[in-house]
Amino acid sequence: MEKQKMLICGDVNGNFNALFSRVESIIKKSGKFEMLLCVGNFFGDDNSQLDAYKMGTKKVPISTLVFGPTKPEHVPLYGEEGSPIVPDVLYMGVRGVFSTISGLKIGYLSGLSREELGKDIDPMCTFEPSDCSKLRNACIRGVHEYRGLDILVTSIFPRGIQQDELQKVDVPGDKLSTLIAWLAMNIRPRYHFVPFDKYFERQPYRNFSVHEDYRECATRFIALAPVGNKNKEKWIYACSLQPISKMRIVDLLQGTTDETLCPYDPEMLKQYEPGKCIKPNHNGQYFFNMDAPEDDHGKRKRNRDDGAEKKRKEIDPDSCWFCLASPTVEKHLVICVGRHCYLALAKGPLDPYHALILPISHHQSLNKVPDVIVEEIKKFKEALLKFYFSMNKLAVFFERNYKTSHMQIQCVPVPIACSKEILEVFQDEAGINSIQLEVLPPYTDITQVALPGAPYFHAELPSGDQVYARPKPHFPIHFGRDVLSSQPILNCEDKSDWRQCQLSREEEEKYVKNFREDFRPFNFTVADDDSDD
Structure with a gap:
């Protein structure tokens, strides 16, 4: 503008x-x-x-x-x-x-x-x-x-x-x-x-x-x-x-x-x-809305005219789909487990090697996790980069901290030939959806641009670029998948919604077995396990 x-x-x-x-x-x-x-x-x-x-x-x-x-x-x-x-x-x-x-x-x-x-x-x-x-x-x-x-x-x-x-x-x-x-x-x-x-x-x-x-x-x-x-x-x-x-x-x-x-x-x-x-809340943020109406307990209600997400309910780890100790987690999707994080096959994957990096315990987003988890996430990313490169592919990592309860970083292998087009496709898709997408400065950390607890979409591209957006009302839940499944990249637009391309239990187990075997030379968690023996 x-x-x-x-x-x-x-x-x-x-x-x-x-x-x-x-x-x-x-x-x-x-x-x-x-x-x-x-x-x-x-x-x-x-x-x-x-x-x-x-x-x-x-x-x-x-x-x-x-x-x-x-x-x-x-x-x-x-x-x-x-x-x-x-x-x-x-x-x-x-x-x-x-x-x-x-x-x-x-x-x-x-x-x-x-x-x-x-x-x-x-x-x-x-x-x-x-x-x-x-x-x-x-x-x-x-x-x-x-x-x-x-x-x-x-x-x-x-x-x-x-x-x-x-x-x-x-x-x-x-x-x-x-x-x-x-x-x-x-x-x-x-x-x-x-x-x-x-x-x-x-x-x-x-x-x-x-x-x-x-x-x-x-x-x-x-x-x-x-x-x-x-x-x-x-x-x-x-x-x-x-x-x-x-x-x-x-x-x-x-x-x-x-x-x-x-x-x-x-x-x-x-x-x-x-x-x-007054004292700050647990996010270090101060309550500013002095004119907001009060509820029956005299507590201030925040004005939600901006369409932002309502305050999230506290999640019981026992009922969380992604907490590894939860009885509801689908453990057959787990590829390997580190000290603080684990790697799992994505539901309805865009590619047989489409994975998720998740914290073992309950954490809501990358900009709110302890440093030890951040460091292990980096190790997983480095290992996946080498793994994908061994298959002549590059990696796109993205996180949608919007209408989610448990942090998950999507890891998607993409052809080397399309790596230069990915940023442009992200920008085009953002324009179609009226999303204000920003390219961050080199080496920017997500904690520098997203306030703790605030929704965001963040992606790391093979070019080294990082893109960032603040979700507004009607932000497309499958924005990252929409981009990567498009014709210029993976050309599998029928898979943009994971619910429309779910695999059977037998197929998921087969994908995980193949992923685990192929990933073994790059799997640092195996070395961690050996050192504990």
Whole structure:
């Protein structure tokens, strides 16, 4: 998707002619922009220049969004939230989040901090902790795997942003807020704009994460001077960006040479509302949905509008199809057993050597298993790569952590001749199903891109590429098999659904026997067994 161009300006203070004439010249020189965001006070002491725009003798050259005031005397000039001030100039209100036509997501919180100033100021010019919580919730609600916000607009600085050793800036106390710092940490904007008396652009900082080894996006903090200021400080900023929801992870996580650490206190991530802490759940994730309804026991219910999987029920290992100690496991499919994992023939296999790598004990997905299991899975993969190569074939490994209870990695041998086409076929099939499929950077670990407990599809291809997708509603359960069974690869499309090509018990036993005998020269578990004797 093409990047969208945006314009952002500081306090207008009634200098409408200077603002719109400058915008018009920028458009003539650089082409069309999606919209203009006025991040500071739109009105000033003299607003007579606006009359020409009201009467239509002058026209606003771009769709312009205006946010709430910081001065009580300006409140009556704004009108009702969501209403036009003049044609093509819309008053957005004091707090909210919205998406542009192109998909950019913009959050805003106007005014000064009522709690931190301790002053009796017009509520239309101030905010309190609950406003921060509500904005945070509005950003993350309905988003299963939240990446961050495209743009955040506030009237004042987050406390801590001004203390960078290389880029110090003097900011009055009433223009600093710990609440804004808490908000910025939680919603992780790619751009954070505020109005100021001069231009200030901080080095980008990398956001904190509550998930170990999970890298978050970086934030660019920019303060803009007043429109037409006498010191000729920069007051308008142009940026070009792609919606964060549609970016490739490799681009989103890309660092810069001037990147710094996050300037805020990481302890604030433990606060579900500014100043109030709760303990994280077993996944290390914090409950953020303050506006959700409560059940009879007073426990918060999570909003499921995103169509993500409902919270999985606890699985009894005795009833799990894949726990090796379970009486329901089909042990005749087992090929060999290691210390922590085992190899089994797939049900309804795409190929006689289509196998599954599974943990012996109950674990739900690869990004939630102990390191010892991860290491043994790698040994199984290495052994299968050598085994398949001995048959002039290569391997595709994929895991569907979606509507599953027990981790299983599918291992499918594919002809060497089609190895270069596999990525393209994956991408084509993803396009047909409206799946956002991403190619991960080399050597990326699944724990770096998928939050613990979050659904995902992940595949390792013979080319060395890894593809990753976050399942949405109606994600095709057989996506991996659909791709590999297609004509360009295995040419067995009738086997895309394992239930339609199940083998008899006798056939399965024969396949397992042949697999076990052929795999023996590569089977490291045999050596493990011998060493224990």
